[in-house]
Amino acid sequence: MAELWFYHLERSELERALPPLLEKSLQRGWRALVRAGSPERVEQLDTALWTFRPDSFLPHGREGDPMRQPVWLTTEAGNPNGAQALFLVDGAEPGDISGFERACLLFDGNDASALEMARSRWKQAKEAGITASYWKESAAGRWEKQQ
Numbered sequence: 001m002a003e004l005w006f007y008h009l010e011r012s013e014l015e016r017a018l019p020p021l022l023e024k025s026l027q028r029g030w031r032a033l034v035r036a037g038s039p040e041r042v043e044q045l046d047t048a049l050w051t052f053r054p055d056s057f058l059p060h061g062r063e064g065d066p067m068r069q070p071v072w073l074t075t076e077a078g079n080p081n082g083a084q085a086l087f088l089v090d091g092a093e094p095g096d097i098s099g100f101e102r103a104c105l106l107f108d109g110n111d112a113s114a115l116e117m118a119r120s121r122w123k124q125a126k127e128a129g130i131t132a133s134y135w136k137e138s139a140a141g142r143w144e145k146q147q
Contacts, residue, residue: 049073
């Protein structure tokens with residue numbers, strides 16, 4: 001069963017925080033699926049993955065692209081690129097995460113509705129017996145696991 005990691009964004013925008021997490025997944029040899037809450041967010045993330053850092057490239061695709069890339073951006077359920085890591089952003093529904101090694105829910109800690117949604121998902125995960133971890137940005141911008 002997949003682990004569920006919660007990433008509490010306080011200092012970084014999603015477009016800055018997500019690419020390094022995707023890089024870490026690829027370094028592990030995993031494929032990644034990013035499920036967004038809207039087509040507009042998929043568009044924003046597509047642009048961000050092309051431009052987030054001049055010295056790197058994250059191979060990615062989305063609906064309408066001819067090939068299934070190591071990073072796939074979507075609003076849809078399923079796992080079209082055979083990903084091991086699922087990233088949920090902007091309130092995207094997790095659906096069945098059992099086919100993934102890890103699911104990561106990124107949420108904006110400055111948004112009250114996003115905080116409430118994350119709390120609800122945390123409670124649901126715990127009740128379902130899913131191993132959940134909570135990560136928060138430090139003042140230096142690093143992820144720190146919280147107890």
